[in-house]
Amino acid sequence: MREPLERPPLLKATGIAKSFGGVRAxxxxxLEVLPGEVHALLGENGAGKSTLIKILSGVQRQDAGxxxxxxxxxxxxxxxxxxDAGVAVVYQDLSLVxxxxxxxxxxxxxxxxxRLGFLKKRKLLAEAEAFLKAHKIPLNARATLGSxxxxxxxxxxxxxxxxxxxxxLILDEPTSALTDDEEKxxxxxxxxxxxxxxxxxxxxxxxxxxxxxxxxVTVFRDGANAGTFETxxxxxxxxxxxxxxxxxxxxxxxxxxxxxxxxxxDANLPSSEAAAVELRGVxxxxxxxxxxxxxxxxxxxxxxxxxxxxxxxxxxxxGLRPVVGGELLVAGSRMENLDAATAIRLGMALVPEDRHVQxxxxxxxxxxxxxxxxxxxxxxxxxxxxxAALARARRAVSQLSVKAPGPATYVKNLSGGNQQKVxxxxxxxxxxxxLLLDEPTVGVDxxxxxxxxxxxxxxxxxxxxxLLVSSDLSELLALCDRISIVVNGRTLRALPxxxxxxxxxxxxxxQTQQATExxx
Numbered sequence: 046m047r048e049p050l051e052r053p054p055l056l057k058a059t060g061i062a063k064s065f066g067g068v069r070a071x072x073x074x075x076l077e078v079l080p081g082e083v084h085a086l087l088g089e090n091g092a093g094k095s096t097l098i099k100i101l102s103g104v105q106r107q108d109a110g111x112x113x114x115x116x117x118x119x120x121x122x123x124x125x126x127x128x129d130a131g132v133a134v135v136y137q138d139l140s141l142v143x144x145x146x147x148x149x150x151x152x153x154x155x156x157x158x159x160r161l162g163f164l165k166k167r168k169l170l171a172e173a174e175a176f177l178k179a180h181k182i183p184l185n186a187r188a189t190l191g192s193x194x195x196x197x198x199x200x201x202x203x204x205x206x207x208x209x210x211x212x213x214l215i216l217d218e219p220t221s222a223l224t225d226d227e228e229k230x231x232x233x234x235x236x237x238x239x240x241x242x243x244x245x246x247x248x249x250x251x252x253x254x255x256x257x258x259x260x261x262v263t264v265f266r267d268g269a270n271a272g273t274f275e276t277x278x279x280x281x282x283x284x285x286x287x288x289x290x291x292x293x294x295x296x297x298x299x300x301x302x303x304x305x306x307x308x309x310x311d312a313n314l315p316s317s318e319a320a321a322v323e324l325r326g327v328x329x330x331x332x333x334x335x336x337x338x339x340x341x342x343x344x345x346x347x348x349x350x351x352x353x354x355x356x357x358x359x360x361x362x363x364g365l366r367p368v369v370g371g372e373l374l375v376a377g378s379r380m381e382n383l384d385a386a387t388a389i390r391l392g393m394a395l396v397p398e399d400r401h402v403q404x405x406x407x408x409x410x411x412x413x414x415x416x417x418x419x420x421x422x423x424x425x426x427x428x429x430x431x432x433a434a435l436a437r438a439r440r441a442v443s444q445l446s447v448k449a450p451g452p453a454t455y456v457k458n459l460s461g462g463n464q465q466k467v468x469x470x471x472x473x474x475x476x477x478x479x480l481l482l483d484e485p486t487v488g489v490d491x492x493x494x495x496x497x498x499x500x501x502x503x504x505x506x507x508x509x510x511x512l513l514v515s516s517d518l519s520e521l522l523a524l525c526d527r528i529s530i531v532v533n534g535r536t537l538r539a540l541p542x543x544x545x546x547x548x549x550x551x552x553x554x555x556q557t558q559q560a561t562e563x564x565x
Contacts, residue, residue: 049082049260053116055244056101056213061110063096070096072268073110078213078244083235085247085255085276087288088265089490091448091460094248097265098215101246102134103127114212131212135219139202143191147184148173151205176208180234183227194352195398203231207238214238215246218461218487220254225518225552226350232258250490251517252281266290288491319376321479321510322362326371331357333534334371339479339510344501345539346521347514348555349531355514356398358531359481362512363395364388376478389418392478396468396485398514404468405456412438412452415470441470446496462493469500480504482513486520498524518548530555532562 056078063071071093078084088094099105101112103121112119114130121127127134141150149156151173157165173186182204190198203219216235220228235245235258247259255262256276264271264287271287324337331354339345347355360366362373364383373380375391388395397403405414416423416434423434438452445466449459456464465485472480482501486494501524505511515521521528522542528551529539537558545551 049079049239049244052080052242054078054113055080055082055115055242056246057111057113058097058101059111059113061097061100061112062108063100063105064108070268071107074265074268074270076246076263077273078246079260080242080244081239082261083239083245083247083259085249085259085262086265087249087252087255087262087284088271089288089462089492091463092265092288092490093268094265095217095460096268098134098136098217098246098248101127101132101213101215103132128209131210132215133206133209133211133213134215134217135203135206136217139198141190141198141202141205143189143198145190146186147188147190147193147201148186150190150201151176151186151208153205155209177204180204180207180230180237182230182234194356197352200227200231203234207234211238211243213244213246215248217248218250219247220249220251225516228254250486250494252284252491253519255284256281264288285491320374321376322512323374323377324358324362324371325374327361327368327373328370329357329361329366329368331366331534332361335361335531335534335536337512337529337536337539339512341478341508341510342505343527344505344511344513344525346525346528347512347531347536348518348521348528348551350555353531354534355531356483357534358536359395359483359512359514362388362479363393363481392475393481394418394472394477394479395481396465396472396483398483398487400464400468400487404471405464407457408455410453410455411442411447411449411459411467411470414456414467415441415452418471419474437474438470441467441473444473445470445500462489462497465489465497466493469497473500476504476507477509480509480511482511482515484515485513486515486517518551522548522551530558532558 054077056076058076060073060075061071062073074093074097076086076097086094096105100107103124103126106122119130142153148170152169157168157172159165170186177184177186182200184197184200184204190201199219203216206214219231239245249255259276261273261275262279262284263273264284266288271290274283319341320338321341322339324335327335335358337358347358349355357366361368364385364387368383373383401407412435415438423430435452442449442452447463447466447470449463456467459467485501486497489497501511513521513525522545525542527539527541528545530537
């Protein structure tokens, strides 16, 4: 990777402190970014990364400390001031208009107009298409954003930021829902803007990305600096140690991203042959013939490119999409006109891809979110049992180690990893018979990810059949007993994990199958 430019720092943040009531989020952190540098920012959820990003973007003001951009002292009272200074932020929570096209979103607020203020639609479309082509971003500028998969919407958000007059680009978990191929496109786009001297702050929980894209790494822990490292002179173990600190670590192998704690013998299928769910030639508007069996106690992965139909398989099993052909069987019984309410009564649970839109009510408390899917069970003679709901919420917070003052905490105030734990907690009691997981560790740090892995493995050990969609191929190999290949709405094969080898081998298999399908 090209080295950053030999110039004074593009960004120099010194002694940044921030408190919320009695909680000290930042204790005087420092961060320096050079022109043309990709500077990774790491830390567990709650370490202070998001707070610093909000300060740099003008959402919040620091209580103490100074910020300089190219040597000039700045202090942002609004997001507009931050943007005017050349700071662009791409958050995990997308800020797009789904009813508009990709092109409209890319140029939203800076559309080309005539002297009388009328929109120059052709010029807008031409500018968007030229930018996407120049950066080799595989987006259709004319497509309505809401019709696209989440990963493509995320790529639109990134492209929107890159189109502006950017001096400092902040990317918050930019690859959380991208496949390997889409990740390469993003990395190429990052290299293009850094070649112009743009500095990039790259926030991620996927440590393998750090070594592929960054020049330097800064780690935050508990609101303070835990170290800054030159990427070429550090390794995974050193970064993990800086992130988790002196707390009792799990086995070294478990903490190395993408590796499993399971032994070779554990990779065999569960001894029980009972099918928790079975699909026989299932078809609908997105699926073209899916054959799939998930046995009780099995963790079964779905591997495929974005748009292959992985999410649609989960939605069909959960009753969100109709079965128009083939058979869907749950515990051996054929399902007719299945809907989500019936799926829940049958013991199914869905952890969706976009937790903020589909999995949680952010303005509600932990207790209310945990209660929503279990209202019938928590009601007696038409009366809601508030004490039983509170006790259930307290158990879930304790069992899942949700870092919050208590069940009355609003979900919007939790870190990403703790929000995801709440999504899991909705289905934790009673234990589901079938657990459907769509990108379950998106935006989750190393420590919380291992805890979620533990929840998934415990569910399977208790007899739950788990069906897991993940764009992180290493995650699939770390967790799954078998993995099915999904291409163009069809399942092509199901292979034992031991037969797949490495993430690279699985990625090659996906590419080969995709090419074969396209040639057919």
